[in-house]
Amino acid sequence: MTLRGPARAAFATGAAGALWVLAGYPLALRALPARPWRRADETPDITIIVPAYNEHVALPIKLAAMDDLDYPRERVQVIVAVDADRELADLARRARPDALVSFHPERGGKAAGLARAMAEATGEIVILTDANNVLEPGSLRAAARHFADPSIWAVAGRRGENESAYDRYEDLIRRLESRSGDVAAMSGEFMAVRRSRLPDFPQNIVNDDLWLLCTIVREGGRVVYEPEAGSVEEAIDAKAELARRSRIGAGRAMLLGELRGLPPGFTVRLLSHKHGRLALPGFLLLALGGSLVLAPSSRFMRAAAVGQSAFYGLGAASAAGLEPPGPAGRVARIARQFTLGNVATAMGVVRAARGRQSVRWESVR
Numbered sequence: 001m002t003l004r005g006p007a008r009a010a011f012a013t014g015a016a017g018a019l020w021v022l023a024g025y026p027l028a029l030r031a032l033p034a035r036p037w038r039r040a041d042e043t044p045d046i047t048i049i050v051p052a053y054n055e056h057v058a059l060p061i062k063l064a065a066m067d068d069l070d071y072p073r074e075r076v077q078v079i080v081a082v083d084a085d086r087e088l089a090d091l092a093r094r095a096r097p098d099a100l101v102s103f104h105p106e107r108g109g110k111a112a113g114l115a116r117a118m119a120e121a122t123g124e125i126v127i128l129t130d131a132n133n134v135l136e137p138g139s140l141r142a143a144a145r146h147f148a149d150p151s152i153w154a155v156a157g158r159r160g161e162n163e164s165a166y167d168r169y170e171d172l173i174r175r176l177e178s179r180s181g182d183v184a185a186m187s188g189e190f191m192a193v194r195r196s197r198l199p200d201f202p203q204n205i206v207n208d209d210l211w212l213l214c215t216i217v218r219e220g221g222r223v224v225y226e227p228e229a230g231s232v233e234e235a236i237d238a239k240a241e242l243a244r245r246s247r248i249g250a251g252r253a254m255l256l257g258e259l260r261g262l263p264p265g266f267t268v269r270l271l272s273h274k275h276g277r278l279a280l281p282g283f284l285l286l287a288l289g290g291s292l293v294l295a296p297s298s299r300f301m302r303a304a305a306v307g308q309s310a311f312y313g314l315g316a317a318s319a320a321g322l323e324p325p326g327p328a329g330r331v332a333r334i335a336r337q338f339t340l341g342n343v344a345t346a347m348g349v350v351r352a353a354r355g356r357q358s359v360r361w362e363s364v365r
Helices: 004-031 058-068 086-095 110-118 139-148 165-180 208-218 238-254 264-272 274-297 299-319 327-353
Strands: 046-052 076-083 100-104 125-128 152-158 191-194 222-232
Touching: 004 165, 004 264, 004 274, 046 058, 046 110, 058 076, 058 086, 076 086, 076 110, 086 100, 100 110, 110 208, 125 139, 139 152, 139 191, 139 222, 152 165, 152 208, 165 222, 165 327, 191 208, 208 222, 238 274, 238 327, 264 274, 274 299, 274 327, 299 327
Parallel strands: 046 076, 046 125, 076 100, 152 222
Antiparallel strands: 125 191, 152 191
């Protein structure tokens, strides 16, 4: 029995799926008409909520850097939610004496900390932000201007891991999504939400950002992207990157049920963007396996197999600390992020399927 037929089908399925997720979807977004909204230079009262656990170095730096925010200080309330770690709570109080530190003696997970902090929030706009990134000075003002339009319920900020290739790619997609409707991704580094529209977080979720996005859109709100509402954080090593991305992948897989009740157009965006990334490792594996089987009988498939193998090998070498100098090194870092990201996502999907992902967040730094 020949394997060529199944191999061709595997390659075609894998290549088509990967091309749609990586390139076809962004190109389709470019073809959609613009959906404008009102913006104005306004300064509503803002509450910044920072959930923290085991961030003894990063949290004081983040809180101190808030002095540089280009926003009226009297209009900013800062709440730090700390679980189990009294030393960290004390560090937060010393770093920012005017902050409200909400301490709980037991670990409850990020969602529990957010719920506790939101009960104390007074700002018209609530900004949810992680402990290990520093907000850029213009972030609050840039996000606040979008809330002049009542249809805007939330604003997603820009990820900022030192301008990595992945972040630049995400920035492009989120700009295109926002231009034509709703952005299909939010990141815990920066999320601004109308307090009146902020739901109570359930205790059993891992990806609170994706859950929040789906909940807002399902209830009729619009979520847009603001690239000037950004943050900066240091790059992490390969082991930490694998741990973080696998956790994100597991959390995303655990939220597949959130697709129910969403507007059809937004469902397509979510399936193509964030949930498409869950299927991407499978698509890539099909494309590689099919090309390897067909390589002896086809020059094209031989080139495809060699190209894919070389790219993944380069990424693995970069993850192991072996990088060529110059432009080749930049390519190697891109290959590393792509390869590690997809391996981690596959691990996360398996972990979610086996029910092995805890809702409790662990620092990877």
